[in-house]
Amino acid sequence: MSSTRTGRASRGDRAARPAPQISASDLARRTEALSMALLSGGAELDGADADLARRVVDKAWERTNIAGDHTVVALAGATGSGKSSVFNALVGSPIATIGARRPTTSVPSAAVWGSRDATELLDWLHVDARHSVSADGADGTGLEGLVLLDLPDFDSREVSHRLEAERVLELVDVFVWVTDPQKYADARLHDEFVSLLSRHDAVTLAVLNQVDRLSPSETSSVRDDLTRLLLADGVTGATVIATSAINGGGVAELRERLALAVAGHAASRRRLRADVVGAATSLRAGVADDEPEAMEVPRPQLDSALARAAGVPIVLDAVARDYRREAFAHTGWLFARWTRGFAADPLRRLRLDRTGGANAIPVDIDSADVRAVLGRSSIPSPSVSTTAAVDVATRAFARAASDRLPVRWAGAVEDAVDQAGGSLRDALDGAVLGTSLRARRPAWWVLVNVVQWTLGLLALAGLAWLAVLWGIGLAQLPRPDTPSFGILPVPLVMLVGGLLLGVGLGALSRWWARVGAQRRRTTIAKRLASAIATVGDDCVAAPVAAVLSRHRETRRQLDRARS
Numbered sequence: 001m002s003s004t005r006t007g008r009a010s011r012g013d014r015a016a017r018p019a020p021q022i023s024a025s026d027l028a029r030r031t032e033a034l035s036m037a038l039l040s041g042g043a044e045l046d047g048a049d050a051d052l053a054r055r056v057v058d059k060a061w062e063r064t065n066i067a068g069d070h071t072v073v074a075l076a077g078a079t080g081s082g083k084s085s086v087f088n089a090l091v092g093s094p095i096a097t098i099g100a101r102r103p104t105t106s107v108p109s110a111a112v113w114g115s116r117d118a119t120e121l122l123d124w125l126h127v128d129a130r131h132s133v134s135a136d137g138a139d140g141t142g143l144e145g146l147v148l149l150d151l152p153d154f155d156s157r158e159v160s161h162r163l164e165a166e167r168v169l170e171l172v173d174v175f176v177w178v179t180d181p182q183k184y185a186d187a188r189l190h191d192e193f194v195s196l197l198s199r200h201d202a203v204t205l206a207v208l209n210q211v212d213r214l215s216p217s218e219t220s221s222v223r224d225d226l227t228r229l230l231l232a233d234g235v236t237g238a239t240v241i242a243t244s245a246i247n248g249g250g251v252a253e254l255r256e257r258l259a260l261a262v263a264g265h266a267a268s269r270r271r272l273r274a275d276v277v278g279a280a281t282s283l284r285a286g287v288a289d290d291e292p293e294a295m296e297v298p299r300p301q302l303d304s305a306l307a308r309a310a311g312v313p314i315v316l317d318a319v320a321r322d323y324r325r326e327a328f329a330h331t332g333w334l335f336a337r338w339t340r341g342f343a344a345d346p347l348r349r350l351r352l353d354r355t356g357g358a359n360a361i362p363v364d365i366d367s368a369d370v371r372a373v374l375g376r377s378s379i380p381s382p383s384v385s386t387t388a389a390v391d392v393a394t395r396a397f398a399r400a401a402s403d404r405l406p407v408r409w410a411g412a413v414e415d416a417v418d419q420a421g422g423s424l425r426d427a428l429d430g431a432v433l434g435t436s437l438r439a440r441r442p443a444w445w446v447l448v449n450v451v452q453w454t455l456g457l458l459a460l461a462g463l464a465w466l467a468v469l470w471g472i473g474l475a476q477l478p479r480p481d482t483p484s485f486g487i488l489p490v491p492l493v494m495l496v497g498g499l500l501l502g503v504g505l506g507a508l509s510r511w512w513a514r515v516g517a518q519r520r521r522t523t524i525a526k527r528l529a530s531a532i533a534t535v536g537d538d539c540v541a542a543p544v545a546a547v548l549s550r551h552r553e554t555r556r557q558l559d560r561a562r563s
Contacts, residue, residue: 077178085245122197142259294545327513334456416543465491
């Protein structure tokens, strides 16, 4: 017998250790963090875990806003375990109905110790059967503020009874599981009921009732076995108390344990904190430990595919041709420039002549012009292979950005890319349309143009001079002396020299224009690359970054709720 008492004392010492105090501000911080995680996580969180977490948040806010400082203790157990008898023994009067017909308890009953008003709390618990118990006297010492609930049988044949028991168990602060020597090891009760307790780090007591039917050695053996089963179920730190509602054995010890739970007035916060931490831990399993930065994910394949889809190679070819065409108009042989009219303006054919530079023709662009340009015949539509390349590149970018993310979050990244794909074509056309495709005229154009006009006028002057001399000779008038260079008359030198030098300078200018066209192509390519990269940022990277940002915020808030 002494060994049994010693075992009880050691267990009692462990149970009597003061629990860590949970401040209201700490609980509020954790609850707010869990609520923020639910908002940022959205549909990417597991549905069942998210629903449970929402109930926990609602419960925490509601419970902390209820006036009064009470501790709610629930007596739960299987049919015939003597739960109502223990309830009556703790109250000190036959409040709960006890009988042979099962189930006896169909709705929760409450006993409230002390003078504090618990109406708002019991209304929140939806418990209508209420009884006041005086906290004076030996039986009520230390129980001021205790709300003791007698729940329906957990294994009742009536489904509504079981559902009611499960509902209330989610709201109480302290669990007291009442069992008996016949059912304490029932596998179904452990799997379906004790597993609920293992999810909470709240105060948990197990009462082995009806020990008056056992010998002291049998009581010790069953008690140790029940403790082992609870540990196997994951209920850490559970206290097992042997009681007998018939002779009152163990009731005083149970009352002391309840007094310890009530004394600190922190059992409710401990339970709520445990629920918040448990919900956050469950949700945290569906969130990765880190996530990449979308804007830092390498994407040369994506930018290249978008450039091809936007028709950038076609546009750059047109830019180069346009440069050579304009260079010819300013530096070509003066008497051949009229042939420029036979060559179509390459940028105008693409309806891109409106975009640009200091020398672009100012043309107002209205909404009809934009609609005419976007996605239509101005720039040829991308081929099937080009479209497929864009799809492959965007999905490759999404996979790289969602690497190591859970399946739900990776799917959200891909969905974000898919949703942005519908506006990608118009955005690419708009980027090309909004990019200046011309630049300031090169200074050498002006210099060569002046020289060409000088040579052209010189050739015309020589031709006119020769024509006058020819007319004088034809009229048989006295012919004036004509200056000469050696044997060549000056007018002939002016005509031939102007023509030959003009043609030669034009040929040299055309060669140099090819070099300039390549430089212009490189300059415009950089502008278009920047514009296409902006489209990639807005239509691909930004939606992905939004998902990753939500993931980051969810992870941080869940860690904050758990820490």
